[in-house]
Amino acid sequence: MELRRFTQPNKPTNTTTVSNSEIAKWNILDRPLTRSRDELALSTFSFLFAEAVQYLQTRVQQVSELEDKLNQLGYRVGQRALELLYFRERINKREIRIVSILGFIRVQLWKFLFKKSADYLKKVTDREDEYYIEEEEPLVNRFISVPKDFGQLNCAAFMAGIIRGALDSAGFTASVSAHYIHRAESSRRAVSIFMIRLEESVMNRERRLAG
Amino acid sequence: MAITFVIVSSKDQLLFEATFPPASQTDETAHLREFILFASLDLLEPIVWSSRDFYLKAIDRFNDQIIYGLVTASSCRLLLVSDGKNEEAVKNFLQDAYELYAKLTMNPFYDPGTPILSTSFQERVQKLGKKYFG
Amino acid sequence: MLYTLFVVNKAGGLIYQQNFSETAAKLSSNDYLRLASTFHSIQAISRQLSPVHSRFGFGIERIETDTFVLQAFQSQTGVKFVVTASPETKNLKNFLRRLYELYADYVLKNPFYELDMPIRCELWETMLQRAVEDHQRASS
Amino acid sequence: MSSSTSRSSTWNKLGDAAYAKSEKVSADLVALTYGSFVREIIKDYEEPDQVNKELEKLGYNIGIRLIEDFLAKSGVGNCSSFEESAEIISRVAFKMFLGIRATVSNWNNEYNSCSIIFEENPLAEYVELPPEYSNALLYSNMLCGVIRGALEMVQIIVECEFVKDQLRGDDTNEIRIRFKEILQEQVPWNDEE
Numbered sequence: 001m002e003l004r005r006f007t008q009p010n011k012p013t014n015t016t017t018v019s020n021s022e023i024a025k026w027n028i029l030d031r032p033l034t035r036s037r038d039e040l041a042l043s044t045f046s047f048l049f050a051e052a053v054q055y056l057q058t059r060v061q062q063v064s065e066l067e068d069k070l071n072q073l074g075y076r077v078g079q080r081a082l083e084l085l086y087f088r089e090r091i092n093k094r095e096i097r098i099v100s101i102l103g104f105i106r107v108q109l110w111k112f113l114f115k116k117s118a119d120y121l122k123k124v125t126d127r128e129d130e131y132y133i134e135e136e137e138p139l140v141n142r143f144i145s146v147p148k149d150f151g152q153l154n155c156a157a158f159m160a161g162i163i164r165g166a167l168d169s170a171g172f173t174a175s176v177s178a179h180y181i182h183r184a185e186s187s188r189r190a191v192s193i194f195m196i197r198l199e200e201s202v203m204n205r206e207r208r209l210a211g
Numbered sequence: 212m213a214i215t216f217v218i219v220s221s222k223d224q225l226l227f228e229a230t231f232p233p234a235s236q237t238d239e240t241a242h243l244r245e246f247i248l249f250a251s252l253d254l255l256e257p258i259v260w261s262s263r264d265f266y267l268k269a270i271d272r273f274n275d276q277i278i279y280g281l282v283t284a285s286s287c288r289l290l291l292v293s294d295g296k297n298e299e300a301v302k303n304f305l306q307d308a309y310e311l312y313a314k315l316t317m318n319p320f321y322d323p324g325t326p327i328l329s330t331s332f333q334e335r336v337q338k339l340g341k342k343y344f345g
Numbered sequence: 346m347l348y349t350l351f352v353v354n355k356a357g358g359l360i361y362q363q364n365f366s367e368t369a370a371k372l373s374s375n376d377y378l379r380l381a382s383t384f385h386s387i388q389a390i391s392r393q394l395s396p397v398h399s400r401f402g403f404g405i406e407r408i409e410t411d412t413f414v415l416q417a418f419q420s421q422t423g424v425k426f427v428v429t430a431s432p433e434t435k436n437l438k439n440f441l442r443r444l445y446e447l448y449a450d451y452v453l454k455n456p457f458y459e460l461d462m463p464i465r466c467e468l469w470e471t472m473l474q475r476a477v478e479d480h481q482r483a484s485s
Numbered sequence: 486m487s488s489s490t491s492r493s494s495t496w497n498k499l500g501d502a503a504y505a506k507s508e509k510v511s512a513d514l515v516a517l518t519y520g521s522f523v524r525e526i527i528k529d530y531e532e533p534d535q536v537n538k539e540l541e542k543l544g545y546n547i548g549i550r551l552i553e554d555f556l557a558k559s560g561v562g563n564c565s566s567f568e569e570s571a572e573i574i575s576r577v578a579f580k581m582f583l584g585i586r587a588t589v590s591n592w593n594n595e596y597n598s599c600s601i602i603f604e605e606n607p608l609a610e611y612v613e614l615p616p617e618y619s620n621a622l623l624y625s626n627m628l629c630g631v632i633r634g635a636l637e638m639v640q641i642i643v644e645c646e647f648v649k650d651q652l653r654g655d656d657t658n659e660i661r662i663r664f665k666e667i668l669q670e671q672v673p674w675n676d677e678e
Contacts, residue, residue, distance in 0.1 A: 029314050029335050033313055033317075043292060079323055083283065092264075170285065
């Protein structure tokens with residue numbers, strides 16, 4: 001096997017005892033986190049995302065399962081993006097209130113990942129624990145047309161997962177889901193909203209802080 | 212005087228522990244320092260949710276031991292107990308350790324909130340300890 | 346004036362057809378399929394006529410008649426965009442290049458589209474419509 | 486030789502131009518999404534060899550689509566020979582899609598196999614492989630599939646494999662490409678013989 005010849009590194013193969021400092025040169029822990037890499041083509045992301053959707057689609061029976069999986073895929077991104085953003089932008093204050101963290105996600109996190117703020121952040125009337133972020137054209141849906149037989153599937157469930165990951169990471173555990181809504185009869189294309197419902201424990205803390 | 216450093220998840224799970232110098236892990240005061248750190252967790256909670264700062268300074272003391280805390284953007288707690296004679300070094304250490312932690316969490320193979328097993332992380336924390344606490 | 350668009354896959358299968366004008370010839374869907382595969386064959390044959398062998402000759406690029414012109418664009422992968430238009434219509438080459446870009450974006454980056462299958466993508470329709478309108482505006 | 490140098494610089498320019506004019510997203514979004522996707526695949530396949538295979542397959546699926554985006558927007562006319570294609574991949578496609586320029590080297594004597602070498606890998610920006618994968622997982626193996634799929638669509642059949650990976654302690658990243666054949670066009674009347 002030629003593969004072996006090339007890939008066998010010239011160092012002990014017993015991985016449990018290999019000191020990782022041997023590969024220190026390439027270790028993330030030794031590189032500055034603030035260094036911002038060049039941006040990449042949207043095409044690269046779109047092809048990757050489309051393939052992820054196709055991959056997940058073959059592993060589910062129902063549209064709702066596909067949304068769950070996309071949400072989970074995004075969750076891991078959101079968890080990490082929040083921490084990274086604080087370092088990249090050298091932000092020196094944390095957000096400890098609900099409206100502030102949601103605003104932070106709508107503006108800073110969105111710009112960091114998608115190069116623009118989300119369109120709106122709104123409170124659901126009559127629901128203390130529910131908010132939504134509205135976005136006319138979520139980046140991940142730019143090239144996606146969902147076939148009729150997929151019902152109300154919104155692939156921006158991935159972005160809902162990013163919001164959930166960032167919120168959870170910041171200490172605001174919530175459920176987040178993506179939906180299409182038709183704002184006006186006239187417009188053919190629906191806008192997307194990300195429904196955010198905060199957990200009871202988060203609401204209790206918020207009440208104390210507001211108290 | 213030995214120093215103990217721990218990383219505790221937002222759900223009060225111990226994720227990582229180090230002592231400086233490393234040998235002091237086994238000394239009899241190590242247990243005490245660990246105990247002091249965990250006792251301070253309850254105190255920490257209201258501070259985390261009332262201040263917007265990352266570095267929370269001294270949050271508790273026990274006899275001559277002072278507990279310092281830093282909370283990350285992902286609500287993870289970095290705590291350190293020392294004799295309080297090197298406050299500036301503690302602050303710098305915690306901030307550098309935070310950056311290491313942030314980089315660690317970028318790794319797709321590390322799930323935030325789970326114990327930190329990376330040996331390279333361990334090595335670098337020790338290096339930091341040496342840098343700031345001799 | 347633009348009449349009709351065909352998109353033909355590398356195997357000669359019709360994957361998209363659309364009329365842009367009331368005056369466009371109306372054929373049955375079977376006829377469109379046959380037309381697509383016949384044109385595919387003619388292109389392949391015309392490449393054989395080339396005095397210099399090349400993997401990249403597209404074969405026939407343009408057919409002119411009294412009542413319409415046919416302009417074709419083929420990518421190196423074999424996908425063909427064919428448009429018919431009234432004889433005086435300009436910029437057909439650029440129009441087809443633009444469609445190729447739209448195809449790369451709104452068809453191929455759509456996870457619900459299967460390669461070489463008929464194109465059923467709402468956004469492709471929207472963007473195609475826009476491209477047609479732009480072309481007509483520029484030509485009038 | 487001079488003509489090949491000038492062609493190289495033409496390709497470099499095409500790569501820069503294609504990169505410059507494309508709409509952008511954050512490189513962090515791409516790296517984090519890729520990482521999350523790899524984790525998902527590992528969850529489903531577990532065995533590193535299986536994961537590597539799956540990554541290559543998914544890359545292939547991307548490649549057979551991505552080639553049209555490349556041909557439509559890069560300004561590269563045609564990929565005629567294997568040799569030329571390797572240069573175009575490293576100078577134009579890598580720049581256009583990954584923001585980096587790779588180099589082609591290590592040609593064998595028969596000129597049917599070469600390496601694409603790149604120092605930076607935007608997909609692996611934050612990655613440290615855990616011990617259980619450090620000798621087995623080819624984290625960026627999707628790239629091999631993309632190259633194979635894209636070339637196949639322009640009738641060039643190749644095999645690709647990662648032979649060096651900085652995540653595994655190598656000094657650089659290297660993808661080995663082996664040329665197999667060029668597909669000939671099916672002439673329609675041959676079907677009926």
